Amino acid sequence: MRSILAILFLLIQIPSFSMDKIEAERLFFEANAAFEAELYSDAYATYDSIATDYRSFELCFNAGNAAFKAGMLGESILYYERARKINPTADDLLVNLAIANEKVADRIPELKGLGVENIWSAITATDRLGMWTWIALLGNVIGFGLLMIWLFSRSGGLKRALFWIGAVMIFLAMASYVISRVSYSRIQANTEAVIMSPKVDVKNGPNENGSNAFVLHEGTKVKIQTVEGAWTEIRIANGQVGWVKNNAIEGI
Secondary structure, rough: OOHHHHHHHHHHHHHHHHHHHHHHHHHHHHHHHHHOOOOHHHHHHHHHHHHHHOHHHHHHHHHHHHHHHOOOOOHHHHHHHHHHOOOOOOOOHHHHHHHHHOOOOOOOOOEEEEEOHHHHHHOOHHHHHHHHHHHHHHHHHHHHHHHHHHHHHHOHHHHHHHHHHHHHHHHHHHHHHHHHHHHHHHHHOEEEEOOOOEEEEEEOOOOOOOOOEEEEEEOEEEEEEEEEEEEEEEOOOOOOOEEHHHHEEEEO
């Protein structure tokens, strides 16, 4: 129970570690106004400054739109992917991300999967953390409450019903707790990144003088495998791995 409460507390605190929420909202509306005035670079710079301390689906989505309009391909895909991390099923986002990805020079075929990963990503999306946390809390309260009544109940039929309903509620609470932990870990995790440099020579090892494995371009999404000093080992959609300088990528 304490772990669940800790997660809920962190969820409430995430938007306000360094920037006051009121100030963040003011800047957000200021960036929206700049976007409406077609000052896309200014709008992106303001959205990006907010994202240092405060992140939401709307902020990341708007930042991606501003970056795309400003011709900043890497930044647009970076923020679209950050928005998808929060809500992977938003239709407008998926359409805009697909349009941005069409401009990426690299065409990397993905390894075929069963689709289970996409379903799990939707279930554990970071914007569902609050929902799963509350379900876990309420499930525990109701479940243990029913079991307490069961202990003092004398009616045979009612006693059985209270026991099984209480047990099911506690089971659902435990499952919700596990999902909430996974959802919270997605907020903390930094396992994916976007290539931000126009062109990157991916090396076979963490060495500037090493041989090239392949070449990637701005906007390509990669998975982070290992970080070693100034180098990061990455894996691309077709399973190939290689090493790039840390400053060539930005974590999602």
